[in-house]
Amino acid sequence: xxxxxxxxxxxxxxxxxxxxxxxxxxxxxxxxxxxxxxxxxxxxxxxxxxxxxxxxxxxxxxxxxxxxxxxxxxxxxxxxxxxxxxxxxxxxxxxxxxxxxxxxxxxxxxxxxxxxxxxxxxxxxxxxxxxxxxxxxxxxxxxxxxxxxxxxxxxxxxxxxxxxxxxxxxxxxxxxxxxxxxxxxxxxxxxxxxxxxxxxxxxxxxxxxxxxxxxxxxxxxxxxxxxxxxxxxxxxxxxxxxxxxxxxxxxxxxxxxxxxxxxxxxxxxxxxxxxxxxxxxxxxxxxxxxxxxxxxxxxxxxxxxxxxxxxxxxxxxxxxxxxxxxxxxxxxxxxxxxxxxxxxxxxxxxxxxxxxxxxxxxxxxxxxxxxxxxxxxxxxxxxxxxxxxxxxxxxxxxxxxxxxxxxxxxxxxxxxxxxxxxxxxxxxxxxxxxxxxxxxxxxxxxxxxxxxxxxxxxxxxxxxxx
Ligand SMILES: *Cc1c(COP(=O)(O)O)cnc(C)c1O
Ligand code: SF4
Numbered sequence: 001x002x003x004x005x006x007x008x009x010x011x012x013x014x015x016x017x018x019x020x021x022x023x024x025x026x027x028x029x030x031x032x033x034x035x036x037x038x039x040x041x042x043x044x045x046x047x048x049x050x051x052x053x054x055x056x057x058x059x060x061x062x063x064x065x066x067x068x069x070x071x072x073x074x075x076x077x078x079x080x081x082x083x084x085x086x087x088x089x090x091x092x093x094x095x096x097x098x099x100x101x102x103x104x105x106x107x108x109x110x111x112x113x114x115x116x117x118x119x120x121x122x123x124x125x126x127x128x129x130x131x132x133x134x135x136x137x138x139x140x141x142x143x144x145x146x147x148x149x150x151x152x153x154x155x156x157x158x159x160x161x162x163x164x165x166x167x168x169x170x171x172x173x174x175x176x177x178x179x180x181x182x183x184x185x186x187x188x189x190x191x192x193x194x195x196x197x198x199x200x201x202x203x204x205x206x207x208x209x210x211x212x213x214x215x216x217x218x219x220x221x222x223x224x225x226x227x228x229x230x231x232x233x234x235x236x237x238x239x240x241x242x243x244x245x246x247x248x249x250x251x252x253x254x255x256x257x258x259x260x261x262x263x264x265x266x267x268x269x270x271x272x273x274x275x276x277x278x279x280x281x282x283x284x285x286x287x288x289x290x291x292x293x294x295x296x297x298x299x300x301x302x303x304x305x306x307x308x309x310x311x312x313x314x315x316x317x318x319x320x321x322x323x324x325x326x327x328x329x330x331x332x333x334x335x336x337x338x339x340x341x342x343x344x345x346x347x348x349x350x351x352x353x354x355x356x357x358x359x360x361x362x363x364x365x366x367x368x369x370x371x372x373x374x375x376x377x378x379x380x381x382x383x384x385x386x387x388x389x390x391x392x393x394x395x396x397x398x399x400x401x402x403x404x405x406x407x408x409x410x411x412x413x414x415x416x417x418x419x420x421x422x423x424x425x426x427x428x429x430x431x432x433x434x435x436x437x438x439x440x441x442x443x444x445x446x447x448x449x450x451x452x453x454x455x456x457x458x459x460x461x462x463x464x465x466x
Contacts, residue, residue: 023257026167027064031055037062039073053101054087056113057120058351059179061169062086066250069292080286080325083318085168091351096120126177128349133463134388134456137198142466145194152390152412155207158195162222163215167251170285172316172355174347178213192226199235209242209281216247220260224267231274240277248282248309249289252298265305272306280309282338285320287329290336299336312342315362315383316355323368330369330377343382345394348433356432359383359406363394381411387434389452390414397427405440410448414455418448 029037034051043051054060062085070081077088089097100120103113135149135157149157164178173179199205208230215223230238247254255261271278280302289295302309311333315321320329330340345362346355357365362383370378384393390413398407404427410418423446425437439446446452 024253029062031060050089051087054091056100057117059169059176060087063168066168080319091354125349128347134459156205157209157211162218164213165217166214174349176350203237207240211244214245215243216245216254220263242279242281244281246283248298252295255298255301268305268307278307280307282309282311283313284311285313287332290332303337309338310341311338314344314346315357316346317357321357323365326369327372330373334377340377340380345383345385359394359431360429385434
């Protein structure tokens with residue numbers, strides 16, 4: 001291992017190599033470029049057409065690194081990273097698929113196609129969990145603070161506008177609506193001042209999470225303008241800066257050989273030196289993403305700054321619905337110094353019919369996987385649903401007083417008081433999301449239901465009044 005690090009170093013430290021090593025160019029492909037992706041030539045005409053249809057509706061973006069180093073082209077369509085990035089016919093409902101396919105076949109006008117595509121997208125629940133109305137704070141005059149989400153007391157999410165894309169797109173992305181150009185569906189802010197003003201007046205906030213898209217697609221200079229001011233004494237209440245990213249998987253060169261990689265590393269070092277916790281919330285779906293030399297070099301370099309890397313990702317049919325895959329992923333993460341953090345349940349949006357896994361199966365996969373790893377990897381929580389009332393974890397299936405039930409708990413709640421109180425739902429082998437579940441033991445409501453309804457009503461009224 002050590003020898004590998006040494007031989008790799010000149011490739012990923014431009015300055016160390018006397019400027020003689022060029023940064024690896026970032027080469028990206030979108031729907032327009034499908035025909036230029038060389039390995040797709042092995043697909044049938046029909047399969048390539050299917051890809052065009054699906055990528056007319058759902059965002060598609062992939063890059064050369066993913067194509068060359070993460071996908072095993074001898075194993076398509078089953079390859080997990082292929083399923084993670086390339087559109088598949090099953091991702092659209094047959095009726096939606098047929099409507100769009102018909103227009104493409106008949107050479108319909110751009111306007112006609114755009115109209116139908118727009119309709120289909122709006123039928124895919126583009127903003128699950130009431131995100132637009134329920135999580136966006138307002139200023140004193142009731143204006144929405146674009147680019148900020150504040151759902152749980154201690155943590156603010158910030159969506160920097162330059163970070164609202166990714167180095168490649170995940171086919172199952174729950175933020176997909178932001179990538180298809182629908183302005184109404186965007187949540188970004190270009191204003192560092194909006195974030196800083198908000199945090200200045202919210203001393204209860206301890207954590208800021210930069211998210212997207214992927215903030216690591218931003219130039220270091222942009223990232224710096226958001227992060228560096230937070231190191232000033234007036235933000236002493238901010239104890240943790242988190243950055244959510246998939247770049248360690250989709251473009252690890254960002255951290256080792258990009259033009260401004262060294263500047264990024266210096267910025268991160270400065271955050272750590274300031275005494276705050278710097279957490280890189282890395283999105284991983286499969287151990288294959290951790291296997292390349294450059295991915296491991298990027299992890300080592302990030303850890304060298306003193307940042308803590310935590311790993312999270314959803315459980316997805318066709319990609320990682322297998323306990324062996326999770327066990328190997330968590331094991332590998334621990335070996336590389338990453339802390340397994342969350343396993344999520346796929347959200348109720350976009351191509352969810354293709355990707356969803358029943359809650360009971362999700363729990364079985366989690367349980368079988370966690371039984372195979374040591375305690376150091378059992379830091380991972382899940383399977384967890386990020387629903388509107390909060391993050392709800394499926395703790396298991398039990399039989400209580402003759403009734404088969406799901407045991408649930410809030411890991412995070414709109415009301416912190418809900419957290420860590422076990423509650424019970426009727427067992428349902430088909431349920432894939434919280435709204436499919438019913439309270440057990442003949443109860444009419446969840447213990448949190450009235451409070452949640454009141455919170456929701458207040459938010460919706462504030463939205464309507466604005
Ligand atoms: C998950 C999440 C957080 C962070 O929760 P932690 O349990 O602290 O990791 C914050 N805000 C939102 C909206 C979230 O979904
Ligand atoms: S990295 Fe995250 S935001 Fe980007 S496409 Fe994947 S799931 Fe969506």
